């Protein structure tokens with residue numbers, strides 16, 4: 001099963017993906033997390049991506065597509081993937097379609113578009129704190145950890161992302177409006193898009209998403225022959 005979480009920076013894609021991927025039995029594949037892992041490990045891919053990310057620009061399509069396609073071919077994704085942050089351009093979406101229909105046996109089952117207003121997005125990005133160990137994401141006001149500054153799961157000190165500074169975050173939103181929003185129309189035209197109100201409590205957003213996706217997971221687990 002291949003699913004996409006679509007939405008602006010700060011819409012809650014990562015938060016929701018971490019909550020639902022296990023329940024759906026698929027791997028959570030975040031292009032941003034894969035880049036940050038490469039940056040941490042000083043790989044050539046990380047060095048290439050770092051400048052773009054710090055400026056709030058998109059990493060070139062060819063680089064992202066090749067990274068995601070190799071990841072989808074790994075054992076971790078054998079039961080499918082919940083894609084978070086990919087695709088982000090029409091060229092990436094077309095490359096994904098081509099790969100899914102040729103190499104990975106089925107297409108995309110659903111695209112969940114998490115919609116949040118711009119001012120709220122900026123507030124969320126500037127208040128976000130992340131666990132360096134498990135990647136859990138918190139907000140200092142709206143979704144705080146139980147103990148200030150520490151991850152609920154790992155108890156490690158939380159950090160703020162370089163690209164969450166207000167001017168970079170504003171640039172990321174502009175890039176989203178120009179280059180990623182056309183995907184809403186792209187997937188709506190294929191009858192794959194479901195819009196979810198992302199401006200509710202985290203748990204309520206999850207309930208709305210699972211209402212759409214649980215039947216799909218059920219379908220996939222039914223035996224082909226009774």
Ligand code: AP5
Nearest residue numbers: 009010011012013014015031032053059085124128138139
């Ligand atoms: P990436 O890491 O993908 O960042 P993003 O898409 O900008 O998304 P974010 O992680 O900022 O937001 P999110 O929607 O996951 O929100 P979150 O759940 O954390 O990409 C970073 C960079 O990598 C890009 O700028 C680009 O350079 C590069 N890149 C990545 N993919 C690429 C691609 N495909 N092509 C080219 N370049 C690519 O939540 C945000 C905050 O809100 C948190 O504090 C959270 O606690 C809080 N929150 C979440 N839900 C709620 C809620 N319901 N109510 C209140 N607060 C909430």
